Amino acid sequence: MLSGNGRGKGVRRLFLILSKVAHLRALKKVSAPFSFFPLLFLVLFSGVYHSADAECLTRGTGDLGIVIERASGSVQVVDTTARSSLFRIEGLGDLSHASAVFSRDARYAYVFGRDGGLSKIDLLCGSLVRRVMQAGNSIGGAISQDGSLVAVSNYTPGGVKIFAADSLEQVADLPAADEEGRLSKVVGLVDAPGQRFVYTLYDAGEIRSVDMRDPAKPEVQRYPDIGRLPYDALITPDGRYYIAGLFGEDGLAMLDLWQPQEGVQRILDHYGKGEEKLPVYKMPHLEGWAMAGRLAFLPAVGHHEVLAVDSDDWKEVGRIAVYGQPVFVVAQPGGHQVWVNFAHPLNDTVQVIDTLSLQLIQTLKPGKGVLHMEFSPRGETVWISVRDADVVQIYDTTSFRLLAELPAEKPSGIFFTARAHRTGL
Amino acid sequence: MIRLFAMLFALLAACPAAAMAGPPDAERQAQLLYLLKHDCGSCHGMTRKGGLGPALLPENLRDRPQELLVNTILDGRPGTPMPPWRGELSAADAQWLVEALNRGEGL
Numbered sequence: 001m002l003s004g005n006g007r008g009k010g011v012r013r014l015f016l017i018l019s020k021v022a023h024l025r026a027l028k029k030v031s032a033p034f035s036f037f038p039l040l041f042l043v044l045f046s047g048v049y050h051s052a053d054a055e056c057l058t059r060g061t062g063d064l065g066i067v068i069e070r071a072s073g074s075v076q077v078v079d080t081t082a083r084s085s086l087f088r089i090e091g092l093g094d095l096s097h098a099s100a101v102f103s104r105d106a107r108y109a110y111v112f113g114r115d116g117g118l119s120k121i122d123l124l125c126g127s128l129v130r131r132v133m134q135a136g137n138s139i140g141g142a143i144s145q146d147g148s149l150v151a152v153s154n155y156t157p158g159g160v161k162i163f164a165a166d167s168l169e170q171v172a173d174l175p176a177a178d179e180e181g182r183l184s185k186v187v188g189l190v191d192a193p194g195q196r197f198v199y200t201l202y203d204a205g206e207i208r209s210v211d212m213r214d215p216a217k218p219e220v221q222r223y224p225d226i227g228r229l230p231y232d233a234l235i236t237p238d239g240r241y242y243i244a245g246l247f248g249e250d251g252l253a254m255l256d257l258w259q260p261q262e263g264v265q266r267i268l269d270h271y272g273k274g275e276e277k278l279p280v281y282k283m284p285h286l287e288g289w290a291m292a293g294r295l296a297f298l299p300a301v302g303h304h305e306v307l308a309v310d311s312d313d314w315k316e317v318g319r320i321a322v323y324g325q326p327v328f329v330v331a332q333p334g335g336h337q338v339w340v341n342f343a344h345p346l347n348d349t350v351q352v353i354d355t356l357s358l359q360l361i362q363t364l365k366p367g368k369g370v371l372h373m374e375f376s377p378r379g380e381t382v383w384i385s386v387r388d389a390d391v392v393q394i395y396d397t398t399s400f401r402l403l404a405e406l407p408a409e410k411p412s413g414i415f416f417t418a419r420a421h422r423t424g425l
Numbered sequence: 426m427i428r429l430f431a432m433l434f435a436l437l438a439a440c441p442a443a444a445m446a447g448p449p450d451a452e453r454q455a456q457l458l459y460l461l462k463h464d465c466g467s468c469h470g471m472t473r474k475g476g477l478g479p480a481l482l483p484e485n486l487r488d489r490p491q492e493l494l495v496n497t498i499l500d501g502r503p504g505t506p507m508p509p510w511r512g513e514l515s516a517a518d519a520q521w522l523v524e525a526l527n528r529g530e531g532l
Contacts (some may be wrong), residue, residue: 096471114470137475247506279508282467344464377431
């Protein structure tokens with residue numbers, strides 16, 4: 001990442017170091033006189049980019065993560081052991097709906113911005129390594145099974161683009177066109193075993209899967225007519241089932257990736273029939289199947305309920321009445337608890353479900369604008385972004401005590417490096 | 426007496442409506458812009474360039490009838506994920522939001 005000799009790169013690096021030094025000073029980690037050494041060094045030897053290595057950390061990354069600051073186009077690199085912020089990286093564009101995946105060495109994060117920007121950041125150096133504007137409007141992405149490819153799903157122009165994970169060079173462009181050539185917005189892009197990506201066409205109501213074993217010859221399989229307005233999708237942690245939520249009708253569309261020839265089946269078809277739905281002020285996210293043993297937990301669209309479903313036969317086994325319309329329904333690693341946050345205007349609350357009893361066991365009020373929750377790798381803490389309070393709160397998942405708060409500007413997504421080794425995250 | 430009662434009743438009934446009917450005050454405008462950025466923004470983009478929902482930049486709205494836009498905010502658009510905001514937003518709020526969108530306010 002430190003190769004390259006352009007003047008622009010040098011200026012950018014100088015700028016990065018300046019901002020990093022300023023940040024470290026703000027964190028009181030670097031005394032004022034010392035902090036000017038890298039700057040002085042850089043001015044004297046402006047062609048020698050390796051000077052920046054002095055700024056990089058020498059440590060593991062298994063307990064690191066990032067926090068998206070949605071309004072300022074920045075990302076914080078955080079340490080989940082020390083519960084502290086290490087770096088703030090700016091210049092990532094419009095992050096109003098941003099998500100991230102990690103390289104499999106867990107050193108780099110790929111951040112997918114709303115404005116079509118794909119940014120690769122270095123967690124150890126706190127730097128933006130590369131950034132490409134690959135579309136006009138994008139929604140999310142995934143990293144391939146072997147870690148060599150990064151795919152991005154786009155709204156404008158509707159489709160999927162695939163990039164080499166190291167260089168961000170484009171490898172494939174897969175427009176989401178129907179028979180008449182109309183492009184669909186693409187949602188629910190995930191990685192799947194067999195070096196595949198699976199994604200869903202929002203406007204066309206279709207699931208597609210692309211086999212990237214030969215990057216020069218992407219093989220696309222189509223599964224049309226899955227239902228109206230699929231708004232998001234997920235893959236089960238074992239990589240077997242791909243399930244799309246439908247906004248335009250009841251039920252979910254499921255593809256068994258172990259036997260895709262069976263086609264798409266409708267599950268939970270009865271759910272919602274004849275029931276008055278509430279206005280949905282925020283689309284639920286299906287990222288990460290909340291699984292606890294055989295049970296899967298998912299948000300009910302337009303209802304103040306979480307559904308519990310038996311993953312053996314995909315039949316509903318219970319509904320848990322909750323505070324508002326669920327947005328994220330996420331299982332603690334191990335699956336004993338499921339944590340839920342809610343759509344506007346009830347987004348000040350988080351509730352915890354015990355997956356044995358299917359009862360609510362805790363209600364927390366972190367503050368207005370709870371946007372995301374992320375567990376530390378083995379689940380002893382959960383980090384919660386509270387947008388309107390400009391903080392990330394860290395809770396103990398046993399005592400439910402607030403352990404720490406980190407300042408962050410309008411925080412949204414929180415992503416820890418443990419995701420690097422999990423299918424679909 | 427009956428007239429007085431009727432007047433009082435009319436006054437009472439009109440009170441909330443009157444409060445809503447005027448354009449939103451500065452504090453309410455700030456709340457509406459925050460809602461627009463962060464909550465409408467989850468579908469339309471914080472910079473209003475669109476997302477799951479359409480872009481809401483002045484050039485996207487110029488040719489649309491104002492009334493249609495106000496009604497879309499208040500009543501939603503059936504068959505799409507656009508929800509009705511009536512209850513949370515008054516007609517005057519929605520009217521002001523449409524004007525703000527047309528001006529590109531807060532961008």
